[in-house]
Amino acid sequence: MDEVVLKVKDLNxxxxxxxxxxxxxxxxxxxxxxxxxxxxxGESGCGKSSLGRGLIRLFPRNIKSVDGEIIINDKNxxxxxxxxxxxxxxxxxxxMVFQGAMNSLNPVLKVIYQVAEPLMxxxxxxRESAFKRGKEILSLVGISEAFAERYPFxxxxxxxxxxxxxxxxxxxxxxxxxxxxxxxxxxxxxENIINLLKALKSELxxxxxxxxxxxxxxxxxxxxxxxxxxxxxxxxxxxxxxxxNPSHIYTKLLLESVPTLKEDKDLKSIPGSPPSLINLPxxxxxxxxxxxxxxxxxxxxxxxxxxxxxxxxxxxLARGDKDE
Amino acid sequence: MNDxxxxxxxxxxxxxxxxxxxxxxxxxxxxxxxxLTLNKGESxxxxxxxxxxxxxxxxxxxxxxxxxxxxxxxxDKDITNVDSNxxxxxxxxxxxxxxxxxxxxxxxxxxxxxxxxxxxxxNLGNRSERRELIxxxxxxxxxxxxxxxxxxxPHMLSGGQxxxxxxxxxxxxxxxxVVADEPVSMLDVSVRVEVLELLKNxxxxxxxxxxxxxxxxATVRTFxxxxxxxxxxxxxxxxxxxxxxxEPFHPYTKALLSSIPEPDPNNRRIIKEVPPGEPPDLINPxxxxxxxxxxxxxxxxxxxxxxxxxxxxxxxxxxxxYKR
Numbered sequence: 237m238d239e240v241v242l243k244v245k246d247l248n249x250x251x252x253x254x255x256x257x258x259x260x261x262x263x264x265x266x267x268x269x270x271x272x273x274x275x276x277x278g279e280s281g282c283g284k285s286s287l288g289r290g291l292i293r294l295f296p297r298n299i300k301s302v303d304g305e306i307i308i309n310d311k312n313x314x315x316x317x318x319x320x321x322x323x324x325x326x327x328x329x330x331x332m333v334f335q336g337a338m339n340s341l342n343p344v345l346k347v348i349y350q351v352a353e354p355l356m357x358x359x360x361x362x363r364e365s366a367f368k369r370g371k372e373i374l375s376l377v378g379i380s381e382a383f384a385e386r387y388p389f390x391x392x393x394x395x396x397x398x399x400x401x402x403x404x405x406x407x408x409x410x411x412x413x414x415x416x417x418x419x420x421x422x423x424x425x426x427e428n429i430i431n432l433l434k435a436l437k438s439e440l441x442x443x444x445x446x447x448x449x450x451x452x453x454x455x456x457x458x459x460x461x462x463x464x465x466x467x468x469x470x471x472x473x474x475x476x477x478x479x480x481n482p483s484h485i486y487t488k489l490l491l492e493s494v495p496t497l498k499e500d501k502d503l504k505s506i507p508g509s510p511p512s513l514i515n516l517p518x519x520x521x522x523x524x525x526x527x528x529x530x531x532x533x534x535x536x537x538x539x540x541x542x543x544x545x546x547x548x549x550x551x552x553l554a555r556g557d558k559d560e
Numbered sequence: 561m562n563d564x565x566x567x568x569x570x571x572x573x574x575x576x577x578x579x580x581x582x583x584x585x586x587x588x589x590x591x592x593x594x595x596l597t598l599n600k601g602e603s604x605x606x607x608x609x610x611x612x613x614x615x616x617x618x619x620x621x622x623x624x625x626x627x628x629x630x631x632x633x634x635x636d637k638d639i640t641n642v643d644s645n646x647x648x649x650x651x652x653x654x655x656x657x658x659x660x661x662x663x664x665x666x667x668x669x670x671x672x673x674x675x676x677x678x679x680x681x682x683n684l685g686n687r688s689e690r691r692e693l694i695x696x697x698x699x700x701x702x703x704x705x706x707x708x709x710x711x712x713x714p715h716m717l718s719g720g721q722x723x724x725x726x727x728x729x730x731x732x733x734x735x736x737x738v739v740a741d742e743p744v745s746m747l748d749v750s751v752r753v754e755v756l757e758l759l760k761n762x763x764x765x766x767x768x769x770x771x772x773x774x775x776x777x778a779t780v781r782t783f784x785x786x787x788x789x790x791x792x793x794x795x796x797x798x799x800x801x802x803x804x805x806x807e808p809f810h811p812y813t814k815a816l817l818s819s820i821p822e823p824d825p826n827n828r829r830i831i832k833e834v835p836p837g838e839p840p841d842l843i844n845p846x847x848x849x850x851x852x853x854x855x856x857x858x859x860x861x862x863x864x865x866x867x868x869x870x871x872x873x874x875x876x877x878x879x880x881x882y883k884r
Binding site: 273279280392393394395422423424425426427428431434435449450451452453454455456457458459475476478479489490491493494495496497498503504505506507509 | 609610718720748749750751752753754757775776777778779781782805815816817819820821822823824825827828831832834835836838839
């Protein structure tokens with residue numbers, strides 16, 4: 237189970253806008269092993285969706301530059317031609333459940349057709365076998381055959397989300413990017429979908445990249461936690477270590493702002509709001525909101541410190557024994 | 561009781577829908593048989609999934625919708641059928657904090673004008689008194705320095721700041737009752753707590769009664785005196801906040817509470833038990849208990865409408881399991 241299925245090295249993505257260059261993703265590094273789930277948490281506008289979409293080379297038209305490496309199957313997919321990428325990597329190796337995808341289902345096509353379509357288009361499989369496989373996948377995600385023949389408007393929100401997950405699964409990828417897969421769902425339905433994802437993870441050995449703003453929810457699925465702030469991963473750690481010893485001040489404050497039922501704690505909030513990605517603050521990007529900011533934080537960008545083992549944090553206050 | 565501000569009796573709100581011309585009308589039974597009382601200075605959370613009727617109930621209490629049957633009393637005055645010519649005093653006595661601050665503020669008014677509007681409509685004060693009130697209110701919601709904010713337009717503010725303007729607008733006429741409909745669900749986690757605290761402090765300071773509508777049970781723990789759980793248009797459980805969280809009785813409330821994600825890395829190893837399916841269609845709700853089709857404690861008698869049982873002091877539940 238130690239096979240690395242996805243490796244990202246020094247990824248930078250920037251967009252061109254009228255106001256200037258938007259640095260959406262900055263110097264991102266991580267790797268994901270087979271069967272492992274990496275959760276990426278952050279506030280809106282921190283670049284988490286840009287990163288997710290970047291992993292399948294889905295860039296908007298105003299893209300300015302992309303550099304770094306995304307390695308899948310020993311190939312840097314950023315160096316492949318569009319054609320090779322689509323034929324060899326996209327959907328076969330890595331697929332994505334987009335944010336709000338359940339509301340983008342085609343209203344005039346039956347669910348089964350929409351799920352089976354990639355097989356017919358990408359693999360040239362005939363309609364009958366594609367539909368058969370589609371129904372298998374739908375039943376795997378908990379949609380019965382009767383519902384497969386229905387149209388999206390006849391399905392509830394939770395079922396639509398299941399159908400969208402089935403679409404990402406049908407081409408048998410190793411990695412699935414889940415961009416806010418439950419954000420539009422009710423809490424009990426959310427828990428049902430999380431249970432489904434847990435089952436898929438253990439039965440099929442899938443690797444997930446789970447993008448969310450809900451730090452409490454990540455603990456349901458994540459093996460590794462990454463916190464993004466203003467385009468950077470500011471802390472990355474195995475999940476147990478992450479919750480026992482959060483090291484970046486932003487992470488600590490984020491965890492303290494999560495309301496929970498069981499614990500009797502005073503909730504705190506983080507003053508201010510995230511910086512604009514066009515005009516980034518000098519030094520540490522979090523320093524204007526950080527209650528512990530020191531002089532060095534305002535002038536010099538902090539390096540990434542190893543807190544312990546595989547736990548890294550980009551904060552002067554997280555300095556461990558061994559610096560990197 | 562002398563402190564009583566609001567009393568709702570057997571309230572029903574049905575919406576008529578027609579599928580096609582000349583066809584028989586059907587009804588969406590959004591709110592069914594709701595009884596509640598709210599005392600001066602007290603607060604209630606209405607908790608439930610989307611489609612449970614909580615927003616409809618809130619808006620009907622504000623008389624933004626007309627009830628189908630039942631009665632609403634405000635300070636012992638029957639306001640159930642007050643027509644639009646005679647309702648202005650009630651508009652002044654009540655306030656609404658909308659869910660989506662981006663949509664609730666008119667984009668062509670600056671902050672000063674947005675806050676002045678209700679004062680002009682209700683004829684409160686002359687020009688200089690209004691100015692004083694607006695400055696005081698903006699200070700209360702901590703949009704300081706006030707001089708910097710009054711001339712700004714909504715798009716120049718962050719989501720959290722906009723929501724404070726919405727709160728200021730709802731409270732500027734010194735209403736006796738405020739309905740806050742998911743006031744923080746559109747905001748980032750890091751600012752949610754701050755906005756909620758602000759709302760709570762103002763509510764206590766002004767001795768306003770509050771109805772807080774939310775699907776997020778985790779935020780209500782420290783927020784209101786009472787929690788009422790709604791399911792499919794009915795209030796299924798009413799209790800003081802700490803009692804409800806310590807010991808929920810209705811199977812639906814139990815499920816809702818256990819579905820709240822807690823930041824705990826052990827979560828990923830367990831599959832939580834959650835009720836299958838989704839809330840019923842309100843055009844054809846199930847007979848008897850509306851939760852029965854999803855309930856693991858279902859009995860034969862659940863085909864009949866369950867009675868409201870006072871299971872403990874000030875704790876009511878609508879479930880056959882507790883009928884002695």
